Amino acid sequence: MIHESGSISINTENIFPIIKKWLYSEKDIFIRELVSNASDAISKLKKLDAMGEAELPEDNRYGIKVLVDKKEKTIKVMDNGLGMTEEEVKKYINQIAFSGAVDFLEKYKDKSDDGQIIGHFGLGFYSAFMVSERVQIDTLSYQPGAAAVRWISQGGTEFEMTESDRSERGTTITLYLSEDGVEFTDEYKMRSTLEKYFSFLPYELYLEDSAKEPEKTEEKAEENAEGTEEAIEGAKPEPKKPEPLNDTQPLWLKNPKDCTEEEYKQFYTKVFHDFNEPLFWIHLNMDYPFNLKGILYFPKLKHEFETMEGQIKLYYNQVFVADNIKEVIPEFLLLLKGVLDCPDLPLNVSRSFLQNDGYVNKISSHITKKVADKLTSLYEKERDNYNKYWDDINPFVKYGCIREDKFYDRVKDILIFKSTKGGYTTLKDYLENNKEKHENKVFYVSNEKQQAQYIRLFNENGMEAVILSTMIDNHFMQMLEGKMSGVHFNRIDADISDTMKNGETGIAEEDAGYLEKLFKSAVSDDKLKIQVESLKNESVPAMILLSEQSRRMQEMSAMFGGMDMSHMFPKEHTLVLNSSNRLVKSLTDMKADESKKDEIKLISEHIYDLAMMSHQPLEPDAMAKFIERSNEILMKLV
Structure with a gap:
């Protein structure tokens, strides 16, 4: 081979500054590109x-x-792939506009599957200059009679080619690092980088640190015929056999029928370092019309906010x-954990971002369909488990319905x-079972403890409410109201059904007017809405109602930065007084007794606070007054 030097054929003289500062978003990408190229070289040779x-x-x-x-x-x-001849080095390294992988695929596209060729990009090798002052290639082609080639560049557009002393087939890329690349010579740093990108590389990947002595395996003693142990005299410790960093056959490559439940759980723990077992999983395995494999896990949540910590x-x-x-991944699926391997994705030169392509939409739609199919299968074949999982998966399912119409269409009948x-x-069963009591109204509970009194009243009257207590439920209800014509959601404290009432108020109009005036004065609110009803449950003196529209507006106001929108959407609390309750009746009985004036005021204030406490927590000042008043009432009893 004749010594040769020259200038790399590129179309822009500033290609290296671009590579270093713009083309790749993360500095460690150079490792991914070089090892990926090595993997490509082996795939081509195979x-x-x-x-x-x-x-x-x-x-x-x-x-x-x-x-x-x-x-x-x-x-x-270093790899033992197909290597390069002198002409191939000139073409694939010096002429940056040509990609070795693309050219190879073009040549052999009709002869075999190209699924294992990772690199489609000529620029991958040049990421080495992100961290190097000088890069050297030593390569020997698999072709009989080929001579080994050495290529050296100092990071500009100048290069030098000579004969190499490499004697084995394959390629070695040597990076002479600049100061900002020296950190990657640290074994721990390099190990973590390799494990990040190549935990499942299809070929065994090893890491060696030249500063470390090879680990030794101590020679074991042998047992002689008499059963005594003797050390083998003169035996020397054997070098410990190196272990690859990667698993070359990840679980997603196996046929789902060949995978055990324990394997799925172990893989989940290994990849995501989550020691809580997943609820269930979906194994994706298809070859047509595109190649897609992977496993999506539905994790068990410790609390609602954890739903935002998914990782695909x-x-x-x-x-x-x-x-x-x-x-690639529908936004709502990002709440899950999983791995997806898709060789058909059209990546750009940095392998990090997707170019617009019809495949992307098809892949996204297919994943959505598979998730919906899995949920439907659970609902139809494992209903008890589906119900058990619902507390964990419902925020994900609801978010998916809100974000993806196609997903909603596939799961609308299995929403529980x-x-x-x-x-x-x-929802269908709820509306059918309750149509005589409240047609097309869906009553719901957002806080079981806070709304316990309302739930009790519902249960006593044979009425049913559903529990919607997560942060996403407000949006979910509005979405359903838009999808299902005529259906309206009302919180359990938004209205009183006729089923709970006796029909007549059971009180004279004059007394009703008296009570209204009394309570407005007691709570110092002339605008307080008061409604007198005769409820079937005589033990409850009063209830607070808040219209659904008013409540939603208040919560929306709080959600968007706590803006004060009270002038636009004032509170519309209504105090419902139960005229069948003895305590309320006693107030009308005492109205003519002037000596009972203070007691009437005390009882009125207490009834209002008790009703408010069943609706929402009292403000600090109101709670202090309630406690003080309670003590006063107890003293009067004593």
Whole structure:
């Protein structure tokens, strides 16, 4: 080989500054690109071997090794793939506009599947200059009679090519690091980077640190015929066999029928470091019309806010690309945890971002369908488990319905609601079972403890409410009201059903007017709405109602930064006085007795506070007055 030097053929003279500062979003991307290229080189050679276009020894074993040397400030990436000839180095390295992988695929596209060729980009190799002052390639092609080639560049557009002393097939990339790249010679740093991107690389990946002595395996004693143990004299410890960093056959590549429940759980713990067992999972495994494999897990939640901590890892031929890429994964699915491997994705040069492509939408739609199908299958075949899972999965399902019309259309009939009567009900069943009591009205509970009195009244009258207590439920209800014509959601304290009333108020109009005036004065609110009703339950003196519209407006105001919108949407509390209650009746009986004036005021204030406490927590000042008044009432009893 004749010594050669020259200038790399590129179309812009500022290509290296662009690579260093703009093209790749993370500095450690250079590791991903170089090891991915090494994996590509092995995949190409395996394919040529399968097609009979390469002759390899029978005991050939593929692998990739990364060697870090902190003292010399170098990193080497070594593979035993197909290597390059002098002409291939000139073409694929010097002429940056050509991509070795693309050219290879074009040549062999009609001969075999190209699923294992990771790189589609000529720029991948040049990411090495992000951290290097000088890059050296030593490569020997698999082709018989090929000479080893060495290529060196100082990080500009100048290069030098000479003969190499490499004697084994494959390629070694040596990076002579600049100061801002030296951190990657630290074994822990490099190990964590390799594990980040290549935990599931299809070929064994090893890491060596030149500063560390090889670990030794102590020779064990042997047992002689008499049963005594003797150390083998003169035996030397054997070097410990290195272990690969990666699992070359991740679970998602297996047929779902061959995977056990324990394997799925172990894989979940290994990948996501979550020691809480997942509820269930979906194993995606398809080859047509696109190649997509992966596992989506429904995690068990410790609390509602944890739903925002999902993580979907995207892989490209077993090489990690990024977490939570919204172009591929429907937004609501990002609340789950899982891995997706899709070689058909059209990635750009940094392998981190997706280009617009019809495949992306198809993949996203397919994943949505598979999730909906899994939920439907659980509902139809494992209803008890589905009900059991609902507390954990309902925020995810509701969010999916809000964000994706297609998802809603697929799961609308399997949406279930926890009932105050116990168990779960669908919306269709709820409306059918309660149509005589409250047609097209869906009563719901947002806080079981706070609204316990209202629930009790509902139960006593054979009425049913559903429990909607998560942050997303307000949006979910509005979505359902828009989808289901005529259906309206009302919180359990928004209205009193005729079923709870005796029919007549049971009180004279004059007395009703007296009570209204009395309570407005007692609470110092002339605008307080008061309604006198005769309820079937005589034990409750009063209740607070708040119109559904008013409540929603208040909550919306609080949600958007606590803006004061009281002038636009004033509170519309209504105090309902139960005329069948003895305490309320006693107030009208005492109205003519002037000596009872203070007692009447005390009782009125207390009835109002008790009603308010059943509706919402009292403000601090109101609570202090309530406690003081309670003490006063107890003293009067004594």
